[in-house]
Amino acid sequence: MTCAQMGGPCDAKIMGATPEEMMRNGMAHMESAHPDMAANIKAMPKDDPKMVDWNKKFMKDWSMTPESK
Numbered sequence: 001m002t003c004a005q006m007g008g009p010c011d012a013k014i015m016g017a018t019p020e021e022m023m024r025n026g027m028a029h030m031e032s033a034h035p036d037m038a039a040n041i042k043a044m045p046k047d048d049p050k051m052v053d054w055n056k057k058f059m060k061d062w063s064m065t066p067e068s069k
């Protein structure tokens with residue numbers, strides 16, 4: 001997946017074998033490339049509607065990536 005698919009502003013490739021790994025690697029990329037965004041995401045509670053929607057979209061996008069097969 002790309003940073004943009006995960007809601008980020010760039011097209012950097014983020015690799016992961018599982019959704020958990022993908023999220024972890026995505027977060028690591030955010031922290032190094034977009035620290036302001038990473039801080040915003042971390043400040044958001046997990047049950048924030050925005051995070052819930054993001055998770056749904058992420059799982060849907062994930063299911064369509066070649067890595068998930």
Ligand SMILES: [Zn+2]
Pocket residue numbers: 003004008009010011012029030033034
């Ligand atoms: Zn990025």
